[in-house]
Amino acid sequence: MNPASNPGAQTLRTEALSKSFGSFAANSDVSLAFQPGARHALIGPNGAGKTTFINLLTGGLAPTAGKVWMGDTDITHLAQHERVKLGMTRTFQINTLFAGMTVLESVVLAVSERRGLQGVWYKTVASHQDVVDEAMALLATLKLTAEANTVTRSMAYGKQRLVEIALALATQPSILLLDEPAAGIPSAESKELFEVIAQLPRDVTVVFIEHDMGLVFRFADRITVMVGGKVLTEGTPAEISADPRVKEVYLGEAEHA
Numbered sequence: 720m721n722p723a724s725n726p727g728a729q730t731l732r733t734e735a736l737s738k739s740f741g742s743f744a745a746n747s748d749v750s751l752a753f754q755p756g757a758r759h760a761l762i763g764p765n766g767a768g769k770t771t772f773i774n775l776l777t778g779g780l781a782p783t784a785g786k787v788w789m790g791d792t793d794i795t796h797l798a799q800h801e802r803v804k805l806g807m808t809r810t811f812q813i814n815t816l817f818a819g820m821t822v823l824e825s826v827v828l829a830v831s832e833r834r835g836l837q838g839v840w841y842k843t844v845a846s847h848q849d850v851v852d853e854a855m856a857l858l859a860t861l862k863l864t865a866e867a868n869t870v871t872r873s874m875a876y877g878k879q880r881l882v883e884i885a886l887a888l889a890t891q892p893s894i895l896l897l898d899e900p901a902a903g904i905p906s907a908e909s910k911e912l913f914e915v916i917a918q919l920p921r922d923v924t925v926v927f928i929e930h931d932m933g934l935v936f937r938f939a940d941r942i943t944v945m946v947g948g949k950v951l952t953e954g955t956p957a958e959i960s961a962d963p964r965v966k967e968v969y970l971g972e973a974e975h976a
């Protein structure tokens with residue numbers, strides 16, 4: 720992918736990003752960078768501010784202070800759809816429309832939308848063979864080829880999450896943000912889900928929030944630990960697992976529970 724035509728391929732970073740709800744600081748002075756191609760996990764106890772931070776990245780929330788950069792472009796005040804055009808996207812739960820469609824129909828629709836073919840009835844769109852080919856290639860990436868003609872709603876939750884990721888990838892992102900992708904699915908399925916996520920092409924940077932430390936340490940190559948709305952530390956899985964402050968945070972949490 721050519722970085723000049725896709726600025727999202729450049730480093731996504733934040734500079735002293737803060738978000739308050741009234742007098743409560745959900746994020747304070749968060750300065751982070753996500754290197755292209757990374758599998759970067761955001762971890763931390765409940766209420767640490769991880770989801771708030773992802774929402775600040777996507778434009779779902781406006782920061783109280785600080786900046787968000789994609790390469791040299793200040794995207795702090797861009798709308799969500801403008802950030803998607805720059806290559807940053809997140810998954811959304813399959814809505815009622817997609818739930819009634821087959822996997823292939825859903826992905827064809829998402830690819831058509833990106834290509835500006837929205838509003839064209841599916842059957843007409845399906846006559847564009849290149850759209851169908853692109854959708855099938857995405858299904859192959861997500862190991863969903865065998866399910867192409869299955870109705871999305873009838874699939875196991877883990878597979879539905881993969882369809883949600885296929886829909887996000889249809890926007891051709893260089894940065895994919897995943898907020899607890901394995902939440903609510905059985906552990907055998909979540910391992911499978913992460914195996915597919917880990918094997919996504921390296922021109923897609925993946926930033927994910929995950930509570931299951933087994934999955935985090937198996938699939939992340941970079942980990943940021945947030946506590947109380949701030950970054951406690953960041954490093955490789957080996958550095959994070961050896962950090963006594965991290966152990967303290969999680970031990971403290973366990974004792975509390």
Ligand SMILES: Nc1ncnc2c1ncn2[C@@H]1O[C@H](COP(=O)(O)OP(=O)(O)OP(=O)(O)O)[C@@H](O)[C@H]1O
Nearest residue numbers: 740743744745763764765766767768769770771772
């Ligand atoms: N819209 C809002 N209004 C007020 N407070 C909010 C709002 N959104 C989040 N908060 C608060 O900000 C804090 C951080 O929430 P956030 O969801 O970002 O944490 P998190 O690290 O993602 O937690 P979890 O792991 O439990 O999902 C929480 O105390 C939450 O109650």
